[in-house]
Amino acid sequence: MNSASFDYTAVLASDAPPPASRWGGFPRYNFVGGHNDPDQIPLAGLAEAAAAALAREGASLATYGLGQGPLGHLGLRTFIARKSASHRGIAATADDVLITTGSMQGIDLVNRLLVQPGDTVIVEEFSFAGAIGKLRKLGATIIPAPLDQHGLDIGKLAEILRDLAARGVRPKYIYTIPTIQNPTGSILPLDRRQALLALARTHGVPVFEDECYADLVWAAAAPPALYALDPGIVIHIGSFSKSLAPALRLGYVIAPWEVLGRLVAGRTDSTGALEQLVVAEYFSRHFDSHVRTLTGALAEKLDTLVDALAREFGTAVEFHRPDGGIFLWLKLSDGIDVRRLVAPAAAAGIAFNPGPEWAVDPEAASGWLRLCFALPSHQDIRDGVAAFARVCAEQTGIPSRQANIVHGPAGGA
């Protein structure tokens, strides 16, 4: 006898979700998710690194955490400290670095340390959907901080902080993605960084700095990280998902021990060690050359995307061209709610991120969407944008003219 019919619903937690749908594969034109360019994974380099690292220190895999303690692999932490110094101006040692299972775990750990239900946090009005979702689930009150094309609007942030202080509310942190903001792609100028930190000090509110795209700046040197400018009041996280491969789950936190030591004390897992060994070995030798090649390839894909948007949408979209990263944030003509495009686009094999999912106040982003360009090939970018323009025209009449085709007033390509 067995229990094929046992009813688990009788023992589920009250907040248990329904079963997920079975995985159906990626859409044909996949413009969502932080994927990278498959042609830019350094296969031979990683294989060589794996062989070298295993031969030298593979026996340490027999011990939890490689026998190197809860911060993670010393070689990887040393590389991160060195890279953060040379590229982001951060003065840190390997002992200031905690390896995490992706930067999302860094977000989870920091939230667990600081945020409880009912607490207030300040988040950029448009921000990483994953971070917003975690905070909603935690029951935090999320105050959106307005952005412009250069990032946080400092004057408006000052008003928000004053306003909260007047009501006796001390936010737990200001979460910001200053360098290649997600989704807008902006890079916060140095003067705003300094002004942000001055506000943080005045109000006694830590800054939670997410720099997971900062290695992918190509058109201009970014100002130093916020952590570089004031390590005392900033918790800094980063990732190898964007600079190497998102399927590797490797991120890091840089923070004073007062914070880092508490994250360590509150953690019950460790991060996969083979990935740490291999990435430490590969990036200790090849970081700059790899990132140079990768960002060159990404910039070319962005060119292809921008060209395709100009050809297919003309003036029916607006955007600021980012100086790095893997996504473009764009606005359709006024009055179009992108949410009504999701289903017909999916039916045409197209996936995009609707702006409302990337916004503290979904309505504020109803005309916006995010297109990620690292994964699709140049041809798929061109074909996907053309297909998306056809969907938009069918659904909204906009764009009215697509490439060399003028749509009639009733729409339809």
Added chain:
Amino acid sequence: MNSASFDYTAVLASDAPPPASRWGGFPRYNFVGGHNDPDQIPLAGLAEAAAAALAREGASLATYGLGQGPLGHLGLRTFIARKSASHRGIAATADDVLITTGSMQGIDLVNRLLVQPGDTVIVEEFSFAGAIGKLRKLGATIIPAPLDQHGLDIGKLAEILRDLAARGVRPKYIYTIPTIQNPTGSILPLDRRQALLALARTHGVPVFEDECYADLVWAAAAPPALYALDPGIVIHIGSFSKSLAPALRLGYVIAPWEVLGRLVAGRTDSTGALEQLVVAEYFSRHFDSHVRTLTGALAEKLDTLVDALAREFGTAVEFHRPDGGIFLWLKLSDGIDVRRLVAPAAAAGIAFNPGPEWAVDPEAASGWLRLCFALPSHQDIRDGVAAFARVCAEQTGIPSRQANIVHGPAGGA
């Protein structure tokens, strides 16, 4: 200006822990933790597997989850299904397997799905400290189920279930480690497995089966997994931490979609993909030969440990010799509370797991301790047991005779 003096305590969550101590390295004689034998990590085999897997499918690292959906790498899931069929009698396909970041994440996911504060769970009276700790943190009521040298005492479990039912309490699950029980090392006989499942069906209580040591059985074939006997009412978890390397964070859950689909829906992360690729490649070719070599080496270390205990402690300890695994559960002479030995042992460079940490009711295990034998060398096992016997003699007067040395009545070696 910066904020070296910013006081994070003002913004911490109310349950934030104090900072951890800085990592001080492993003790000289390390008998704790689920570490493996460093000489048994197949360095060349893993390097070859990495090269082969990267060359064939490394480009998929550019996509989250390898573009294979939330269950994990298909090759690894296929291997797990095949191994679970051939070694554990489980009829499952790759679609019934969820890859987790170590089996501890499986425990977390299952707990989140089923257990809320105040819920009741049944746990073997001596069990994995990590599982007990998670349940305590969740605020669950943990009912200890008595064990004997063969595992769960079915008669006593039946009484517990009847008693709970009479009080209107339906436990969320019965957590058991039936095959190489942690810490006792027992293997539950087939008739008890069937009786356990019959009780589970009668009372409508799922069985949460942790088989993370089941690949390390050497002296006898273990009965089929509980999941094999009744997949409808069992959630099964396993791990590669013990069969390959604990620093790799790779575990798995096997369960019906009603459960697995909900675990997937509740999860916000994925498991490191390079480790999945490499282990799939290596174990698809070499699992049986690797495990045969590994268990041979472990059995020899257990021999060394048992010999050392006989030589150093004589009749002052008692234990059942396990038929597999990486630890020995032993009892010191009556009346000795092992907790008073922890500090002096640490001062002598010796770490062991005091029984109270491995018990639902700590007092019930005050005379017991767990010694893990996979990590230390044969010589360190001998020297460490001798050193531990000296500490015990100094602290308790027992053993009164150690190797060829008779301790005086005042103790002291």
